Amino acid sequence: MDIRKNARGWAIVAVSFLILMFIFATCISCMGVYVKPVSEDLGIPRTSFTLTITIQAFAMMLSSMLAGKMLETYNMKRLMMAGTTASAVCMFIFSVAPSITYFYLAGILMGVSVAFTCNIPISILIKNWFDEKKEGFALGIAFVGSGAGAMVLNPLYTFIINSYGWRASYFTAGAFMLVVLIPLIGFIVVKSPEELKYTNGTKTFTSEENPAKQIREDDFTLSDALKQPQTWAVYIGYTILTLSSMALLNHGIPFMTDYGMPSSVAAAVISISSAALILGKVISGALYDKYGVRRVTIFEMIVVTLCITGFWINGMIDSMAMIVLFVILYGIGIPVATLSMPLILPIMYGKSNFGSIMGMFSTASGLGGMLQVIISLIYDSTGSYYPAWIILSVLCLLNVVIFAAFAKSLRKHAI
Missing domain, CATH: 1.20.1250.20 (MFS general substrate transporter like domains)
Structure with missing residues (x-):
């Protein structure tokens, strides 16, 4: 078997x-x-x-x-x-x-x-x-x-x-x-x-009879999780994380071309960053297994903050070295946006009701995507992306505090 x-x-x-x-x-x-x-x-x-x-x-x-x-x-x-x-x-x-x-x-x-x-x-x-x-x-x-x-x-x-x-x-x-x-x-x-093993995958199990569910008494139900202030803090954190990571993809090229970079070069920067992200996801997954979920998550949150801050600072100095650094930081940090959630949630709430709780937290990703319109509104109001990048940098720094303080076990006994 x-x-x-x-x-x-x-x-x-x-x-x-x-x-x-x-x-x-x-x-x-x-x-x-x-x-x-x-x-x-x-x-x-x-x-x-x-x-x-x-x-x-x-x-x-x-x-x-x-x-x-x-x-x-x-x-x-x-x-x-x-x-x-x-x-x-x-x-x-x-x-x-x-x-x-x-x-x-x-x-x-x-x-x-x-x-x-x-x-x-x-x-x-x-x-x-x-x-x-x-x-x-x-x-x-x-x-x-x-x-x-x-x-x-x-x-x-x-x-x-x-x-x-x-x-x-x-x-x-x-x-x-x-x-x-x-x-x-x-x-x-x-x-x-x-x-x-028992049915060759052909039987439909209810939540009560599913042999895969190993229910622990101190595991949280979705209802229990929603009552915890820490839940909403981490939910806000994932909304900020999605908003920030998607802002780089959706608004990165127009920002770079605004300060004089050729559109072909700007597109290449985002494309190379996406390639770095592919390698970064595999490496990050291995790091989570070796060094622990919370430790790597907080580290990658810090890297995301540096990535966004360095990105808009480069708009002032226009340095190729800063662009290279951005690509590296992007590949190291942005994997946290997709990999950390399914690893953090069992630590916080246990595994018994993972699907329901994961579904709830996944709405934060959708909300972060919808809030992209705020970046455009800031640009239309000010004529510049700089205010938006500064706000995102501050929010990402806040995220480091949120995950360090609240992304931990809420149960009596850790997994």
């Missing part, structure tokens, strides 16, 4: 990698390649198209708590297959949409489907299949899928758009989801080693 468990566990990591590559990267990281061609073809402002991304993020945020509970309680394989199918259907709807209204309606479904296929179920799966000595490394490899997807699929979708049109590109994305992911999820995904 140990050999089977080990092989199945790493197979699940591989499937998770591909899910994040073909669903998360397509729906989140690659939407930018469609802004101009879709807007021009449908005769709409670009703002109207980008509203699809906001609607999708809002739907994902609202559905995350429901997804966490359902994935914990019902058959995960069936829910993930349904979510993957829904994602593909959304791509097909985009490919034939005669107006932007269809994008908005499909965007709602897309947000829900991402909640049921990506970060939450993948975190639960890896939590069930790996112990603390390998969990961080496994998470790191799985979550590299989103970055790898952005690197591979952005140029692929752009090529299809230029050669055959944006509708063909959306159709291709949906076909990838159906042809590649559905069979892999169906054959490989099993919620836990216990379900594989």
